[in-house]
Amino acid sequence: MIQMFHVTKSYPGDPPTLVDINLDIGKAEFVFLTGPSGAGKSTLLKLMFLAERPTRGQILIAGRNIARLRESGVPYLRRNIGVVFQDFKLLPNRTVAENVGFTLDVIGTDRDEVRERSLKMLRRVGLEHKADVSPLKLSGGEQQRVSLCRALVNDPAILLADEPTGNLDPALTVEMMDLLNDVNARGTTVVVATHDSSLIGRYQKRTLRLEKGTVVADEKGAKAALLMALES
């Protein structure tokens, strides 16, 4: 689903953020992306939803080489990718339901259907009763769940989440992870960037560890959990 070949990303005047990244994330796979702050996790995610283009190397998303993708084709590819942003990126002057429905609005979905699907999504995360309030009136955890609803309402093939449990208490963290697992079980490829080692230990998924812009470990299951346990 997501393939990278010798991908390097650098910004003028700075050392490269990512160096010679090679990875292959399969369909319906669940992958943790971990590593210390500044290791390049967010940049790697940005490359995946085309907010950034690689300086060198090739990236294939759902079989499409993004180097050959014209600027006008980017929106259509992005409609297959749901993103949960670290800073939520919710619009304060829209209601919670309107924020969720944004993803459906851009593809010209009928107004009533947008509302119906947004409410259904909010129900799944237990926030249906907050549908018509401003996101400003929600707690950090609630905002994060709204952000997840927006990413999922369109049933994307890929879900990218940047620190999705960063603002959640342990109970809500479990709830969020269950949601992500559920989405993954339905066939969506899920990539979660996190530096919460307990999360990786508990869920035992494939884990890519980044350090100074390179992948230093790519382990699965118990081995990944052990690795994290040793380092933390």
Next chain:
Amino acid sequence: MSVVSNTSYFIRTALGSMWRSPFVHIIAIASLALALVGYGVARLASDQLEALIRSLGSDVEFTVYLADDAAADQVEVLRAALESRTHGVATVVTPAQALGRLSQQLGDDGRALTELNDNPLPSSLELKLPPEGRDPVLLKALATQTRGVAFVTGVDYGEEALERLSMIAKALRWVGLLVFALVFMTAVIIVSATLQLAIFSRREEIEIQKLVGGTDRFVRMPFLIEGVLQGVLAAGFAIASVYGLVRYLESDSGTAIAFLRLNGHFAVDWAHLGAEQLGLGLALGLLGSFVAVRRFLRV
């Protein structure tokens, strides 16, 4: 994808945004309206100036004095030639008519003229010139040519006065054009800056729309609709303001600047001026939005 859903979304979004942040939109409409009022006033002033220039030159007359022995058919040929060259109206004034006119002009003193045994005034051709025929260079050439005709004894058309008038008119037109250009350029700068400010406040919304798969066209449409609405509202406001201004100037309280008026009222083609302001408002609103939103589409 449904066109109907999209169109309804664009209109809802545009109206919603105007409703949610009225202050920014009022500023944008006000600056657009100000630009359009500036345009209307400049247009009005330039029309009045043009009318003033035309009225100043309305007395220009090209008089050709004829020898006593000039044959009537030859005079007719000259008359027709002068008319076709200048698009003016030439009439033959006989010595008797000229004397009668002079006597009338002199009033009581004119009675002395009746004592004359001989009429000393020559017959002449009087050519009334339309505004476009008042070019001093052309008239000078025409005068030289006419003087060369055998039965013409002299030509008079107030050469110096006409040249001075023409220079003043030319200078006034340049000043008008310069003022108009300055007003217009200032308006464009203010309008685009205001619209950029309005759109800057929504860069986050644009960014999210782009990140969830909105095309440039999709992101841009509500802004363009807003631009159109702002243009129309601003044009309506500007037309009303200019109309109010003209009515004020025409009223008694506007007499302080009465010298601007001609024949007591402004000759304004409201339909034309209104259409121009509306068109300009739409163009400025649309173009301003298009340029302003383009900066934020790169996500």
